[in-house]
Amino acid sequence: MTNIFREKYGPWAVIAGASKGLGLEFTKQLAGLGLNVVMVAESLPDLEKARKNINSDVECKILEADLLSPDAATRIGQFTQTLEVGLLVFNATHRDLGPFLKNSVEDHLGVVGVNCAQTVTLCHMFAKRMAQPIRTKKGGIILMGSLSGFTGTPYVSTYAASKAFNISLGEGIGEELAESGIDVLVCAPGAVATPNYLESIPAGVTSSAPLLQPEYVVKSALKNLGKKRLVVPGWKNKLIALLLTRLLPRRLSVKIMGSATKKLYD
Numbered sequence: 001m002t003n004i005f006r007e008k009y010g011p012w013a014v015i016a017g018a019s020k021g022l023g024l025e026f027t028k029q030l031a032g033l034g035l036n037v038v039m040v041a042e043s044l045p046d047l048e049k050a051r052k053n054i055n056s057d058v059e060c061k062i063l064e065a066d067l068l069s070p071d072a073a074t075r076i077g078q079f080t081q082t083l084e085v086g087l088l089v090f091n092a093t094h095r096d097l098g099p100f101l102k103n104s105v106e107d108h109l110g111v112v113g114v115n116c117a118q119t120v121t122l123c124h125m126f127a128k129r130m131a132q133p134i135r136t137k138k139g140g141i142i143l144m145g146s147l148s149g150f151t152g153t154p155y156v157s158t159y160a161a162s163k164a165f166n167i168s169l170g171e172g173i174g175e176e177l178a179e180s181g182i183d184v185l186v187c188a189p190g191a192v193a194t195p196n197y198l199e200s201i202p203a204g205v206t207s208s209a210p211l212l213q214p215e216y217v218v219k220s221a222l223k224n225l226g227k228k229r230l231v232v233p234g235w236k237n238k239l240i241a242l243l244l245t246r247l248l249p250r251r252l253s254v255k256i257m258g259s260a261t262k263k264l265y266d
């Protein structure tokens with residue numbers, strides 16, 4: 001897989017939200033497949049720490065950028081100007097855990113700003129570059145959805161709506177960009193054992209969600225890039241997605257999601 005993958009999606013990958021959790025895992029696995037990587041995140045110390053995990057056979061650049069800031073996309077564009085980017089992984093997320101009215105409107109708009117607006121901006125910028133005639137093998141884009149994006153999800157309502165946006169955006173541009181040889185995949189996992197997810201669970205509360213490891217989720221995404229447009233890693237999560245989207249009345253799906261998230265975030 002290594003050579004074929006590197007030829008199609010290399011030589012450089014940009015990972016937005018690369019300093020921890022799934023983003024760091026994407027960076028590690030992409031470097032393992034021989035791609036040079038640009039790691040983007042908000043905190044420079046975290047990026048410097050994260051870089052120590054990356055295979056030294058490839059080049060690794062780090063860029064401190066707050067994806068909520070209006071100049072973030074311009075800075076990312078300038079930083080990567082001379083690099084041939086064949087893959088964008090938009091993994092960063094802003095979260096607004098808790099009751100809708102307890103979070104500030106700024107927090108909700110932060111979710112929209114990072115998870116929706118910045119996703120569109122970076123997809124547009126890098127897809128345009130990948131589609132240039134100079135690139136013969138074109139490239140790929142991976143977006144992160146979530147099981148919560150398949151239905152309204154109380155107590156993480158804006159976050160879940162942003163994940164629905166990512167699923168829909170990825171499927172839409174996936175169809176369009178296929179004509180230009182660009183593969184788009186949305187990875188929509190359930191709960192994943194990333195440090196921030198685990199920290200978000202209050203002490204003494206047990207989540208009923210099946211928990212996947214970041215290595216498994218990222219492997220599943222990379223294996224399916226170019227084959228599928230949407231992947232739900234893990235058979236239990238596939239079953240949950242089927243129930244939520246096809247088998248249960250929509251209102252019941254929302255109630256079930258809400259009873260799980262209420263325990264965690266109310």
Ligand SMILES: NC(=O)c1ccc[n+]([C@@H]2O[C@H](COP(=O)([O-])OP(=O)(O)OC[C@H]3O[C@@H](n4cnc5c(N)ncnc54)[C@H](OP(=O)(O)O)[C@@H]3O)[C@@H](O)[C@H]2O)c1
Pocket residue numbers: 016017018019020021022023040041042043044046065066067068090091092093094114144145146147188189190191192193194195196197
């Ligand atoms: N973990 C789960 O259970 C789960 C389930 C379903 C879907 N997902 C999706 O998978 C993705 C990764 O999840 P995760 O749990 O690994 O997330 P995470 O641990 O919270 O990591 C998010 C990454 O995004 C960066 N980031 C956040 N806000 C940023 C900003 N404003 N500017 C620049 N970078 C920013 C963080 O860096 P800084 O700390 O420097 O800001 C970090 O590197 C997300 O899109 C999430 O929605 C996760």
